[in-house]
Amino acid sequence: MDNNPPSYSPAPGPESGQPAGTKSPEAPQQIGWAAKLLLAAAVLQFAATIFSVLNIASAGYRAQVRAEIATLGLGGDIESLIDGSIVFATITAIALGIISILLYILIARYITLGATWARLVAGILAIMSLYQLTVLVMPGGIATVLQVLLGIAAVVLCYIKPGSTYFREMQIHKLRLKGKTN
Template structure:
């Protein structure tokens, strides 16, 4: 034991033994915290529309599951008269699993894209653009292959929503926001 008294506790708000010290810049000075910019109106609206897209994807799951007879009729028509009831039931079960799986993934992607685009993550804007392109291709495939009308209407709404969102995300004001958010920290 030493004869020296214990050092006084650190003043409130300072870095104590269990708190992290302020980040230091290379020249030895504490770097000021980076100001969090608020998203501009186009990005803010795009984010809100992405949450609407998540809700629309959830509605698509419910409508698909509630359209049992129309979907079974469509499956029966596609498989032809030689299809057994077991084959029809199997195809219908497969459709339900695919619908739920794809729908849940769509909801999660909409929410993730909303959150990361709100933060101004450049990669999220690019991923949202790719997903928007996939959505358009999916609609084109549905038009070629065919689907029940209510699901086609939902898919058209999803694509329209995606197009509006992408226009908002790529506006000059939005691009400035993404650039500012991805700028190196001082």
């Protein structure tokens, strides 16, 4: 005697809100890895932001700002200019860090959903992030290097098979749901 209650899974159709024959493609494991790499890059971005703020608060950075202001030949209260520059740099580093972390999380989420735009934006951001490698400050630079490498690896996983096939199938699936293709 079977003690398991019968399970009910409505077939795709008008009652389920999904047209017949339009089952959503399943994301391959590779896409899950890509999302996890992007989330790991978000964690590393958090670490890189902390290192950046610590660097900005250092005496060495203060001396560097003082030297730059001196080469510009600016008069007036130099200490106020230095303080203002450090506050501006700190706020900028924190804001860019938060934006980057949120972008990593958002893109990871939409990549798992097969959004082509997320894959494209991730690729563009991966290319743009290569610039970060030119302005490294150690020890925070290690987190930055790892972050950039994880982002690039995630993008590569999205553009090679079976990831590329998944995005194509999701695009076709979405068009079918809109009734724009057979």
